[in-house]
Amino acid sequence: MSALLEVSGVSVTFDGFRAINNLSFTIGPAEMRAVIGPNGAGKTTFMDIVTGKTKPDTGKVLWGEKSVSLLSLSEAQIARAGIGRKFQRPTVFEDQSVAENLVLALKSPRGPLAALRFALSGPGRDRVLDLAREVGLSDHLARKAGELSHGQKQWLEIAMLLAQEPRLLLVDEPAAGMTGVEREHTTAMLVEMARTRAVVVVEHDMDFVRRLNCKVTVLHEGSVLAEGSLDHVTSDPTVIDVYLGRG
Amino acid sequence: MTALSSVDKYPGGEPSGPPPVRGSGGEGAEPPGSAALAPRSFLARNPSVFWFLAILIGFTALVTVLSPALGAEVISTSFIKTLGKTLCLCLVALAMDVVWGYTGILSLGHMAFFALGGYMIGQWLMYARTEEIVLTSLAGTPIPPTAAEVAQGVATQIFGVVGSSEMPAIWSFAHSLPAQLALVVLVPGLLAFLFGWLAFRSRVTGVYLSILTQAMTLALSLYLFQNDSGLRGNNGLSGLQNLPGAAQIGQDRLSLWFFWASAAALALTYLLLAWALSGKFGSVLRAIRDDEARVRFLGYPVEAYKIFVFTGTAVLCGLAGALYYPQAGIINPAELAPIASIYLAVWVAIGGRGRLYGAVLGAVFVSLLSSWFTGGRAPSIPLGFYTVNWVDWWQVLLGLAFVLVTLFAPKGLGGLVDMAQKIRTPDRKGAPLGPDDGALQEREAQE
Numbered sequence: 053m054s055a056l057l058e059v060s061g062v063s064v065t066f067d068g069f070r071a072i073n074n075l076s077f078t079i080g081p082a083e084m085r086a087v088i089g090p091n092g093a094g095k096t097t098f099m100d101i102v103t104g105k106t107k108p109d110t111g112k113v114l115w116g117e118k119s120v121s122l123l124s125l126s127e128a129q130i131a132r133a134g135i136g137r138k139f140q141r142p143t144v145f146e147d148q149s150v151a152e153n154l155v156l157a158l159k160s161p162r163g164p165l166a167a168l169r170f171a172l173s174g175p176g177r178d179r180v181l182d183l184a185r186e187v188g189l190s191d192h193l194a195r196k197a198g199e200l201s202h203g204q205k206q207w208l209e210i211a212m213l214l215a216q217e218p219r220l221l222l223v224d225e226p227a228a229g230m231t232g233v234e235r236e237h238t239t240a241m242l243v244e245m246a247r248t249r250a251v252v253v254v255e256h257d258m259d260f261v262r263r264l265n266c267k268v269t270v271l272h273e274g275s276v277l278a279e280g281s282l283d284h285v286t287s288d289p290t291v292i293d294v295y296l297g298r299g
Numbered sequence: 300m301t302a303l304s305s306v307d308k309y310p311g312g313e314p315s316g317p318p319p320v321r322g323s324g325g326e327g328a329e330p331p332g333s334a335a336l337a338p339r340s341f342l343a344r345n346p347s348v349f350w351f352l353a354i355l356i357g358f359t360a361l362v363t364v365l366s367p368a369l370g371a372e373v374i375s376t377s378f379i380k381t382l383g384k385t386l387c388l389c390l391v392a393l394a395m396d397v398v399w400g401y402t403g404i405l406s407l408g409h410m411a412f413f414a415l416g417g418y419m420i421g422q423w424l425m426y427a428r429t430e431e432i433v434l435t436s437l438a439g440t441p442i443p444p445t446a447a448e449v450a451q452g453v454a455t456q457i458f459g460v461v462g463s464s465e466m467p468a469i470w471s472f473a474h475s476l477p478a479q480l481a482l483v484v485l486v487p488g489l490l491a492f493l494f495g496w497l498a499f500r501s502r503v504t505g506v507y508l509s510i511l512t513q514a515m516t517l518a519l520s521l522y523l524f525q526n527d528s529g530l531r532g533n534n535g536l537s538g539l540q541n542l543p544g545a546a547q548i549g550q551d552r553l554s555l556w557f558f559w560a561s562a563a564a565l566a567l568t569y570l571l572l573a574w575a576l577s578g579k580f581g582s583v584l585r586a587i588r589d590d591e592a593r594v595r596f597l598g599y600p601v602e603a604y605k606i607f608v609f610t611g612t613a614v615l616c617g618l619a620g621a622l623y624y625p626q627a628g629i630i631n632p633a634e635l636a637p638i639a640s641i642y643l644a645v646w647v648a649i650g651g652r653g654r655l656y657g658a659v660l661g662a663v664f665v666s667l668l669s670s671w672f673t674g675g676r677a678p679s680i681p682l683g684f685y686t687v688n689w690v691d692w693w694q695v696l697l698g699l700a701f702v703l704v705t706l707f708a709p710k711g712l713g714g715l716v717d718m719a720q721k722i723r724t725p726d727r728k729g730a731p732l733g734p735d736d737g738a739l740q741e742r743e744a745q746e
């Protein structure tokens with residue numbers, strides 16, 4: 053199986069502080085991966101690097117069958133290449149309606165002239181309706197996103213991510229601020245998504261990670277401490293020492 | 300949209316877990332929420348367009364009927380020019396609203412593009428008109444004048460005032476109306492494109508960008524103040540109210556023609572912008588204004604949008620300037636002083652940024668009020684120990700109004716329309732109301 057994303061030997065330093073240290077990470081085209089690690093381990097920074105927000109000092113980030121380097125691409129180009137991202141804090145366009153948010157995310161040509169010519173087609177409309185139904189926002193399509201509750205904004209952002217049709221999804225703490233039932237729904241959706249695409253989930257909640265039932269990567273001080281099944285990594289003494297022991 | 304037709308439905312369809320909230324659409328009925336996505340007519344999406352056009356047409360008809368050109372001496376020719384110029388300023392305010400109110404780029408340089416448009420049309424007006432005068436004065440001589448003699452005569456006439464009798468290279472196309480009209484579009488457009496290319500691609504934003512636009516404006520105006528700039532230094536271009544070849548047509552009729560042209564340009568621009576901004580394009584611009592980093596992660600080339608908007612609005616300003624200055628009659632480098640662009644931002648802020656009619660309201664309200672106060676018609680207020688003379692104090696009043704509007708009524712005059720319609724403002728949970736670059740101009744406007 054060839055890798056969809058291959059990160060190797062990446063390091064990042066912020067004002068002398070090494071946030072990512074010789075990190076290597078690989079994920080296949082239809083794979084679910086959970087990334088765990090204590091606060092400040094570098095999980096969000098890792099996503100920043102893959103999505104082009106932060107440029108690493110050294111290392112390689114290769115993408116897709118043709119092994120394109122992502123380091124020379126802009127954030128927008130990386131997103132168009134098929135990498136979608138959900139942020140730790142829900143970020144939706146609060147001043148626009150739920151429907152407008154979804155249409156913005158919907159896969160379509162992205163240039164200014166294309167946006168001027170854009171008209172929501174039948175299939176596009178169906179897709180937006182499906183997504184809204186799936187995350188329980190059908191009755192809220194006309195409302196401004198800023199009026200939604202915290203949990204609903206999380207759902208909207210997940211729906212926007214799906215609308216983009218990415219090949220790789222980077223999801224930062226999706227279950228934060230959700231109730232038990234909502235967490236289960238999120239788990240089911242993530243598992244479903246990982247059947248056709250790669251999904252990387254950062255999460256602190258161990259029960260949530262257990263339900264994802266996938267390979268786990270433990271980050272610590274900017275590098276990979278352990279990798280394997282949840283049971284495997286949680287029985288690793290070094291992991292227990294730096295992470296679980298403290299929590 | 301071809302990409303969408305091949306899109307597969309979300310694999311699996313129904314989620315296995317219980318969804319948090321469900322719409323209550325029955326089987327076979329319209330899917331829940333589809334009303335929010337149903338295609339709506341242009342007018343339904345832009346309710347302000349109907350009212351705007353109706354008022355503009357009514358106003359134009361009224362002014363026409365009352366104009367001296369039709370024999371009614373109710374309003375003077377000079378007042379018709381003032382009204383026509385105000386319509387052009389509305390056009391610039393629309394451009395400013397798109398670039399600032401919608402896209403969040405606080406440009407303090409768009410009046411420079413406006414003045415450049417004026418200079419470009421002014422070159423032709425002045426050249427062609429001077430040529431007529433020179434030809435008439437040479438008509439009495441026994442030998443018909445050669446082309447070189449005519450050109451020399453024109454150059455002496457135009458540049459005598461700056462102590463030169465040579466036609467500078469930038470006047471090469473001044474004899475041709477089509478060429479100068481093309482320059483009305485090209486010069487502001489290319490300058491804006493170049494500026495945008497340099498500034499946006501290096502991700503200059505916020506206050507720093509505003510300062511850069513001011514620097515550009517200042518540099519341009521200082522350059523034009525020089526006598527050897529080729530555009531007659533601080534004398535500027537004059538006599539622009541005289542249309543070449545139309546000497547027998549009186550100013551009363553000409554002023555009405557320009558008024559009509561300004562009204563038509565404003566109406567067309569309003570329609571065009573309402574169309575562009577009510578669709579996905581407008582949605583992307585507002586998204587860039589509120590969170591440009593997030594827009595990048597959706598795959599939109601934010602810099603390309605900014606350059607597009609900055610250049611497009613600059614061209615619009617150039618066209619507005621080309622309509623304005625023939626009505627003003629004169630243009631000089633003071634017209635593109637940095638303060639002019641700051642005033643433009645003040646108009647849009649007072650009118651209400653982020654909505655097209657807000658910009659128009661602000662431009663009309665502030666510029667008419669301004670010409671009333673500074674025209675010496677406002678009665679001075681004697682306080683005994685001091686007399687408030689409005690010519691001096693108007694600026695202070697305007698600066699104060701701007702600060703108050705920014706602090707207490709960020710929606711400006713447009714907020715009054717909301718109140719009238721009882722539109723409930725969304726609870727934004729403390730999020731900012733848009734670009735928060737107001738501080739810079741607050742300070743400058745008070746100066």
Ligand SMILES: Nc1ncnc2c1ncn2[C@@H]1O[C@H](COP(=O)(O)OP(=O)(O)OP(=O)(O)O)[C@@H](O)[C@H]1O
Pocket residue numbers: 066067071089090091092093094095096097098140
């Ligand atoms: N732009 C930045 N400038 C300076 N330091 C940064 C920057 N971004 C991240 N860091 C530092 O890098 C380290 C890793 O941060 P990161 O946000 O990746 O942690 P995390 O694993 O996502 O933590 P959490 O679980 O709390 O979200 C932290 O010590 C953080 O302070």
Ligand SMILES: [Mg+2]
Pocket residue numbers: 095096097140224
């Ligand atoms: Mg984090």
